[in-house]
Amino acid sequence: MCGIVGLFLKDEGLRGRLGAMFGPMLAEMSDRGPDSAGFAIYRADVSEEAKATLYDPDENYDWSELTEAMSDDFGAPVAWERMATHAILHGKATAAAMRDWLVRNRPGVRVMSTGSSLEIYKEIGLPADVMSRFGVSQMAGSHMIGHTRMATESAVTTEGAHPFNTGEDLCLVHNGSLSNHNSLKRMLMREGLVFQTQNDSEVAAGYLAWRLSQGAALKDALEASVRDLDGFYTFTVGTKDGFAVLRDPIACKPAVIAESDDWVAMASEYRALARLPGVEKATVWEPKPGTVYSWGHA
Known part of the structure; x- marks a missing residue:
């Protein structure tokens, strides 16, 4: 199950409202992931x-x-x-x-x-309670991504909640499941990466961090993951410069993107986007399978 959301502000004048705009998006995904939640915020003042x-x-x-x-x-x-x-x-x-x-x-x-730039906060509990604990509604920044978790294959723990960060200012949230993460994890550990959980999503984040450390651009690293990661997934990946969305080649996990003149947002379901200002004038679409979509400050 699980729910993921992301919000990137094009209009710098909205940055003081980032948390207030993002909070309802994540709360709307509560029934997709009621046991724990987390979010990553990228501060504008690096x-x-x-x-x-x-x-x-x-x-x-x-x-x-x-x-x-x-x-x-x-x-x-x-x-x-x-x-x-x-x-x-x-x-x-x-x-x-x-x-x-x-x-x-x-x-x-x-x-x-x-x-x-990056800060990640996550905890056990309903998404609204987790966000209240950290004061999300008052947070300011350029973009945020978040995740609501329903732990179907592992324990409900703070460590197992998303997002996961393995490289500097890079984080990932994931809806789905990987089938080859153990073999990939062993390879990445030989490359010097350290993992703190058994979560397959942390392995996906580590894989992207490793690709970036080899000199790949984020778009190239995500395109390589289509080849190297087996399973089904929707990824939303945050960096200091922006965020990106990728669905696996079958795209069995839901995702929708909306873009206006002031912001771009993604979510597992449209209802998480419905209260964004100006959404009625936004362009809305379902991201294609195996295709990288990205936005940044440039």
Whole structure:
């Protein structure tokens, strides 16, 4: 089942309303995924510092101790702010260095995302409750993607919720199932990727991050995934510059795209788009099988 949504704002004047526009879209997908939800937000003001979004189930986790240890090792201060069970870290180190330090020194803490623009938040519960916990309606940025999950083949956990981030400022949400993710995961681990869950969607995100690290453009990486990933899927992929949509060559999972002069949005079902401003004048279509659709700041 599961539901996915994405919203990219062409009109910079709408960026202060991003969360308020996005929230109803994700909430509308609740009956497709009532057990957990997550979302990725790309802030418009890209920081010169790297940042990491982290999760620990203990809302009283001592993030000060973690950041002090990280600051000592990096020789530069790492700041943090709490967001419920999550924390956002900011520092002068590279995003890759922050992720590597966390994997080696705090393996029990889950790395939700790393990058300069991206933040990922996810939790167990109804999508509306999850978004309320993190204050989505007040969030500002250039684009967001989100996912509502119905865990039919795995446990209901925060770690298993989407989106997944495996490369700097890249994240993925997925509706469907992959059949060759275990063999692909072994290959990617030999290439140095580290996975935190057994979720096939994390493998898909890792595959795209690996392709990008080899020099491929996002469109090329997604086109290669049509060949290399077996199964059925609709992907929505976020990057610092925009977002992209891809359905597998059979396209058995639903998806619809709407584009106006001010924004472009996608969802598993049209009802998630119905309350967007100006949707009555938007161009609406069903994305073709095996075809990459992408939008960006350029």
